[in-house]
Amino acid sequence: MERTPVNLADLASDLQTTLSSVLVNPQLRLDVRAESAPPAIMADANRLRQVLSNLVVTAAEMSHEGTIALRVAAHGPDQAQFTIRAPIAQDDIEGAHGVSLALSRRLVELHGGRLRVEQHEGSTLFEFILPIGELASETQDQPTFTSPKVPSELDRADEKPAL
Numbered sequence: 001m002e003r004t005p006v007n008l009a010d011l012a013s014d015l016q017t018t019l020s021s022v023l024v025n026p027q028l029r030l031d032v033r034a035e036s037a038p039p040a041i042m043a044d045a046n047r048l049r050q051v052l053s054n055l056v057v058t059a060a061e062m063s064h065e066g067t068i069a070l071r072v073a074a075h076g077p078d079q080a081q082f083t084i085r086a087p088i089a090q091d092d093i094e095g096a097h098g099v100s101l102a103l104s105r106r107l108v109e110l111h112g113g114r115l116r117v118e119q120h121e122g123s124t125l126f127e128f129i130l131p132i133g134e135l136a137s138e139t140q141d142q143p144t145f146t147s148p149k150v151p152s153e154l155d156r157a158d159e160k161p162a163l
């Protein structure tokens with residue numbers, strides 16, 4: 001995994017645009033919000049997007065109508081909370097989408113979190129909390145590339161000849 005700073009507002013906006021097109025059922029609506037989210041977390045952006053996409057697609061496949069709500073919020077001073085609430089009426093979500101949920105669960109664990117799935121009458125909650133991690137300071141100098149030193153003829157003048 002390649003962890004880099006991930007802007008959560010940008011991620012939420014991207015997911016709203018991308019995943020709204022996945023909802024082929026006109027009775028379903030996707031509502032994504034990151035209003036009280038930390039500005040960024042250290043994560044693998046592609047894997048985090050994959051987890052959230054998997055969970056929203058799972059919710060869409062198992063819902064008939066209503067709103068799938070994806071929320072990103074601060075959870076204490078050093079964590080971000082991701083929740084997806086969906087109007088899923090089926091009881092066996094783990095069995096029906098076991099591979100997708102297992103993959104999502106593993107990716108969340110690799111980020112230092114734990115995926116929780118709760119089913120209530122008429123709805124399902126997917127939730128995980130990730131540490132924000134050490135974000136690079138914006139004031140830090142950017143790394144620079146230094147080319148390796150190529151020895152010149154003058155550098156070799158002091159070398160003793162090999163026997």
